[in-house]
Amino acid sequence: MSRLWSTTLQQLLLLLAISFIRASDKAAELGDRLTRAEARLNTDPCEQYTNISDPWRNRGFLSSTSQLQLKDDSNLPEGWYRFVGVGGDILDFDPFPNSSLKEERLGSCGHQSYSNLPDKIALCAPPDRKVGESVDVKICFKKFFVHKLKPTNSSQIYGTGHWRCTDSSCGEFAQCGELGACKCKPGYEMPKGLPTGDTYRCTASxxxxxxxxxxxxxxxxxxxxxxxxxxxxxxxxxxxxxxxxxxxxxxxxxxxxxxxxxxxxxxxxxxxxxxxxxxxxxxxxxxxxxxxxxxxxxxxxxxxxxxxxxxxxxxxxxxxxxxxxxxxxxxxxxxxxxxxxxxxxxxxxxxxxxx
The missing domain is CATH 2.60.120.40 (Jelly Rolls)
Structure with missing residues (x-):
């Protein structure tokens, strides 16, 4: 009788050991999957990016009488960025020169650059001058673009525009202009001086x-x-x-x-x-x-x-x-x-x- 109990106990212990090993293997496999998923999340630019929301990057929001001197992007950390807000959501179609700026605006080399959903955008500076650089770009969830930017040369900024400009894209007292630019509605103008944050908007003339x-x-x-x-x-x-x-x-x-x-x-x-x-x-x-x-x-x-x-x-x-x-x-x-x-x-x- 004691032998029978001894054999049965050994079998139970063996079954418990097998179950524990299987559970440990499943836990390890699950942990492995979670680690891989977390790694994908951390490297996916559609999940890991920084917003840029400066209105003054939009060509149409630069007043010809402002004598603006904007901050350049020479100290911009390299990484993935999403353009948001009234300034626009893509690189400017045409980096037109602006006589009131000391900075050189960088943008895409043509208004068709984003039409085919590219993975790279060639950069141009005014007037239609290729700078020999390109920017990685990715469309996320078929809704928005992210760009991999790096520091520019001194006195250069990334210009922005709107890919699909609507009545609400450009903010209060403003409307869509040409090729993704914004402009103030009749009777309004951009204020003079360096624009900062929410204070930069069309005001009554x-x-x-x-x-x-x-x-x-x-x-x-x-x-x-x-x-x-x-x-x-x-x-x-x-x-x-x-x-x-x-x-x-x-x-x-x-x-x-x-x-x-x-x-x-x-x-x-x-x-x-x-x-x-x-x-x-x-x-x-x-x-x-x-x-x-x-x-x-x-x-x-x-x-x-x-x-x-x-x-x-x-x-x-x-x-x-x-x-x-x-x-x-x-x-x-x-x-x-x-x-x-x-x-x-x-x-x-x-x-x-x-x-």
Whole structure:
């Protein structure tokens, strides 16, 4: 009987050992598959790439009056990149020269370069000059392209354009131009100076913004702004205009943050309001007024009395303005107001309707 139990136990142990070995083999095989899959994922450029979203790379977003000096790509790390955003999703079809640029724009050597879904794109510089270099390119999931870029020579940048340009490709107040380029809509223009991030966009020109901002139905121009002071304004012996520097909204471009003055673009009824913050120190009044041209219309004042510490004073009203009328806020003599990155002191307004 003991021999029978001994034999049976040995058989069970053997079966367990075989099962364990088989399980170990399967685990190893699974681990092997996972490792190979992970390796493929890490080397697949469609899975491992870096986005480039600079609007200024698009030929049409370069203002001929800007005198721009863009950052070149001489320090760009070599690797796979995907162009995204309003600047475009491929290398520019034609790297046309731009007299306002010191940089040389690199792009594909013809607008048919991407038609046959190539694996390499020859690079050209203006005007139609091959630079003897090429860029590896791959289409991912039949939806987008990735490019293997490397650092350029000094003063060279990769130009971009749109492969399939649509109404929404170029962003707000812009539309598709020729060969994948973007351009501002009538009445808008590119700002002067070096573009940075989201601030680089078509803005209302001084001469054409009314026609560009009118809606299809009512024909009413779109006007709205809000700006914060941004920092404290100390007391003075004279009454002074308050330049609310930090623009929060400026649809239509009628507010000038360098002077703090809003200029009415058309006859109409506008609503304005303002609020100012008085800090605990110094112990001064915080008195401000709203002017229409040279006429004082509204005043808000917080007086420093007793144990009074911090307070906010404000006022507002709808105003009838003629085209060219100016509205602004002043700080009374021997008053001071406070502001910081919380935007405690603000000036705002918008058009209610035309007259």
């Amino acid at each position: 001084k001469t054409g913004w009314i026609s560009a901002n009118r809606t299809l139905l009512g024909g009413t121009p779109k006007v709205a702004f809000a700006a914060a002071l941004g920092k404290a304004m100390a007391k003075s012996n004279d009454e002074k205009k308050i330049p609310f520097k930090n623009i929060l909204t400026n649809v239509g471009g009628a507010y000038d943050n360098s002077t703090g003055v809003f200029t009415a673009p058309c006859d109409g009824v506008y609503y304005f309001s303002f609020s100012t913050f008085k800090a605990e120190s110094p112990k001064t009044n915080a008195c401000t007024s709203l002017f229409r041209n040279e006429e004082r219309l509204l005043t808000a004042c917080d007086h420093a009395v007793g144990g009074d510490t911090t307070d906010t004073a404000g006022n507002g009203a709808p105003l009838l303005l003629k085209k060219g009328d100016q509205v602004y806020i002043t700080l009374h003599a021997r008053s001071s107001v406070y502001d910081d990155d919380l935007n405690r002191s603000c000036f705002r307004g918008f058009l209610l309707f035309e007259m």
